[in-house]
Amino acid sequence: MADFETPEVREHIHIPKLQPGVMESSGPFIAKPDHQEPLGFPGELVDNWEQKAIDAMGEAVKKYRGLAVFMDSCVKCGACTDKCHYYLGSTDPKNMPVARQDLFRSVYRKYHTPAGKFLSKLGLEWLIGAKSMTKEVLDDWHNYYHQCSECRRCSVYCPYGIDTAEVTMAARDVMAQVGQGQKYSNEIIGKVYKIGNNLGLPEPALADTLEGLEEDIEDETGVKVELPLDRKGVDILLVTPSADFFAEPHVDGLMGYAKVFHEAGVTWTLSSKASEAANFGLFIGNYENMRKISLRIREAALELGVKRIVFGECGHAWRVAYSFLNTLAGPFDFLDQNYPIPQHICEFTHDLIQQDKLKFDPSENDWMTLTFHDSCNVARASRMGDEPGGQFRIPREIIKTVCNNYVDMAPETIGEGTYCCGGGGGLLTDDLMSVRVKGALPRMTALTNVVQDEGVTHMAAICAICKSQFTKVLPYYNLGMDMVVSVHQLVSNALILTGQETDEEDEEQTAEAATE
């Protein structure tokens, strides 16, 4: 596995010298026919794929105004070149956002612009950086469009808002359409279609897990808190990433949501049909697949007769939910219009805090000093609450309500400028480990600084991918894998349930953990 070196953490995030080609063969596994076909893509690279790819690019530019404008407008000013964590961590120039876009743009220029067509006839296409669609280009696409987490950081800093994520999505879609998809994402989407969630967790196993969690909560608090599955006629459908059902620290977050619902006195349910908030259709840039995955949530909401939909902690899922769900699976005129559709679990909890409906003992979290990682898709592709920027304020206010010790990381590494965890956008797979570790460098640098200077012990996140990615990469940077916590895990720790026994034992345990 470790056939790469973990980059060195410096005092500040450092803009490295270019080292062309270092990440040239770091791309992911190619999808097999079994992964391609259920999504409506050809099983393997089709005959005449060059022309088909060129045609698909033309189609994409006709369907997406963003792509059309982005293709034409980039002035190569270079403002985005040092904004991508994959470039900062890997030093490979093709990981600079504009260079990544150019892998697509150079081919687009040649076949789809008057200048490109004309200059190609004279053999002068190099003047404007136009290129033919060749196998080498396809290899570069496969490599470098899978070293982009679609995090949109570059789009914040580009004077025209050119979003490399949009180009990455278009390129991935073109590749899938000519038969060269990515195994990880496509296999997962297949599982969603077949079983209902990314993990392929079937309904009986899910029911079992939820029962186990109910027991855990009861053991710990003495209060019976339910985690219902497929219960009809309740108020709220909770849609959450399937990692919440068993992965650490995700599952502690799920128990937190359950406790909050319990204290709020609302009825709620999970759905076995929509037992997954994640929507990898976004990652592969395919509207139809993204829509099909979203429609499960509509179906589940209709079948269960709920009044509201709430989403659990997941970054890209929240982007799809907040920004796209109404478009893809709306209109939701059958839901209660007095609440946001859909609502984020943090909005839900924050509202209750505002109304003073929850009782906390923040000292339960005193053994930790927290910081918060803004997840890219929440930060730059969605919102919480009524005001722009609520996505930064609301989770922090929740954390500060339930914890006494909180510090932010350096300002240019959070908020809208947040650095990706390195594992988003369909890269959370072992075959991309070197990319993931290197891409985490800027975040690890910012984190190391607050660990050393401010005594931070834990980093909270509201994204299933971030949590899994950090658990995996923290050790590469000499930080503990259990530093990552769910925001609702902190809520859960501090929340005092009505009728909860506060026992001595519990406190002893926390004291022990603190001295470890």
Place this chain on the structure above:
Amino acid sequence: MSTFIAVLFWFSTAVIILGLAYKIRQYWVTPAPLKIPTTPAPTTKTGVVLRMAREVVVFESLFKSNLWIWIFGWMFHVSLFLVLARHLRYFQEQPWFLVNIVQPFGKYAAFGMVIGLLGLLARRIFVDRVRYISSPSDYLMLIMLIVIGVSGMVMSFIQHTDIIAVKEFFLAWMGFSIAELPDSLPLIIHLVMVAVLLFIFPFSKLLHAPGVFFSPTRNQVDNPREQRHLSDWAAKLESDKPQG
């Protein structure tokens, strides 16, 4: 020579007008099927207009991202704007009041323009990241603008041209007839380069000027939960949807 310049300008003016009309129409009719503003984004139309105004007038995002590019780039564009405003006098019998106000600054704006361009060119040559992403056309574009600027400055400050004659030429040109241009090398260089600039505008990265207004990450309102956003081609997929 006058005939050549006149014909050249008719040609490149036609190209830029038709070309831009075509491109703007393309941007206008191509749907943006999903809401993709880069957030935090304004939640109202007024907010979006203000955001766009900040991008166009002060290059807000560029300011956040790179101070050097911002300094040179902004200096170049503001100066360009003043210079072009000053140039309106060649095309108007009686220049607007505002154009008259700009005259004295406009003359010195030429320095801002050329210094800005030289700064951008230096970055392109010396910063390895910017060099890596540059094609020959990116250098040529800057050099062309520098030549336009310098030839203009030569006329303003060193080798004066009969600008009354230039004005008469262009007023006649607008009425589709040909008058005599003064015989001046800097003027010919200036005008030929300007004609090239007009010609390449709709085929090159100069499309950033109309493009910025159509960029969905900057011009969309952040209200997807409140208002359903559906493009025409996406609406065609709607028939299979489970109904409530």
